[in-house]
Amino acid sequence: MKDKKLEQEHFNNKSTVYGPVTSWRLGESLGIDPIFVESTCSFNCIYCQLGNIQNITDTVKEYIPAQQVIDDYRSIIDSGKKVDVITYSGSGEPTLAANIDQMIKGIRELTPNIPQYILTNATELHKEEVRKRILGLDKVIVKIDAPNEKIFQAINRPAADITLESVIEGIKAFQKEFQGQIEVQTMFMPMNKKETQQLAEILKEIKPSLVQLNTPKRPYPMSWHRENRGNHLGIADYETRSLKVLSPEEAQEVEATLTKITGLKIQSIYR
Numbered sequence: 001m002k003d004k005k006l007e008q009e010h011f012n013n014k015s016t017v018y019g020p021v022t023s024w025r026l027g028e029s030l031g032i033d034p035i036f037v038e039s040t041c042s043f044n045c046i047y048c049q050l051g052n053i054q055n056i057t058d059t060v061k062e063y064i065p066a067q068q069v070i071d072d073y074r075s076i077i078d079s080g081k082k083v084d085v086i087t088y089s090g091s092g093e094p095t096l097a098a099n100i101d102q103m104i105k106g107i108r109e110l111t112p113n114i115p116q117y118i119l120t121n122a123t124e125l126h127k128e129e130v131r132k133r134i135l136g137l138d139k140v141i142v143k144i145d146a147p148n149e150k151i152f153q154a155i156n157r158p159a160a161d162i163t164l165e166s167v168i169e170g171i172k173a174f175q176k177e178f179q180g181q182i183e184v185q186t187m188f189m190p191m192n193k194k195e196t197q198q199l200a201e202i203l204k205e206i207k208p209s210l211v212q213l214n215t216p217k218r219p220y221p222m223s224w225h226r227e228n229r230g231n232h233l234g235i236a237d238y239e240t241r242s243l244k245v246l247s248p249e250e251a252q253e254v255e256a257t258l259t260k261i262t263g264l265k266i267q268s269i270y271r
């Protein structure tokens with residue numbers, strides 16, 4: 001009962017659209033959840049803010065009707081809330097939604113000037129039809145946490161047959177077709193910090209316009225709560241487990257190494 005009350009304090013969890021939530025990376029970001037029904041992802045990251053993923057799959061299908069998302073979006077816009085950017089993320093991996101292209105189009109028609117971004121683990125980008133569906137976005141932020149296959153399996157715990165190599169190949173294929181910006185988001189923990197140089201070599205190959213250096217700031221929830229789609233703090237009155245994070249000094253070290261090897265622009269959560 002207490003959980004329910006807390007959830008309602010933050011936003012309407014019956015909606016496929018949540019927030020706006022303040023993002024250190026994106027500003028006031030309105031979240032779009034193309035999955036919604038339960039946590040569904042092709043990864044089961046050890047730090048996931050959704051907790052243990054309920055449905056680990058790389059099945060691309062319609063999870064909820066696009067019209068439901070568009071209607072939920074329209075009601076937020078009609079309520080007059082300020083929105084800087086729209087971000088597809090939510091209850092799992094948004095590119096698993098086979099109708100995400102209809103959502104992008106419908107939202108663009110309602111608000112042509114609000115940029116549309118996606119946070120994706122890039123596992124589906126090796127599929128041509130998935131790449132085509134998200135070409136209408138303004139920015140695609142891909143997750144790369146692991147410098148090698150062993151750490152990939154340990155941190156991201158992907159669905160069967162997904163490899164780091166297939167993810168990288170998918171991103172490269174998408175780069176050839178996409179006109180917007182591609183950024184990389186990396187979650188650093190003590191486990192992958194040791195291999196910063198190896199990760200830098202992957203980033204050099206991809207050459208994103210920005211690397212977002214992140215570390216898990218929120219504890220890992222031990223149960224599923226739709227409220228966790230947002231990135232706000234202070235709502236966990238259910239059981240959680242704290243995660244090992246980088247100290248500010250370690251984050252500075254990582255940032256310096258990445259900058260030196262890649263020459264890329266780095267944005268750190270610590271700055």
Ligand code: SF4
Nearest residue numbers: 041043044045048121
């Ligand atoms: S990719 Fe995102 S949603 Fe999926 S398990 Fe990892 S952190 Fe969670």
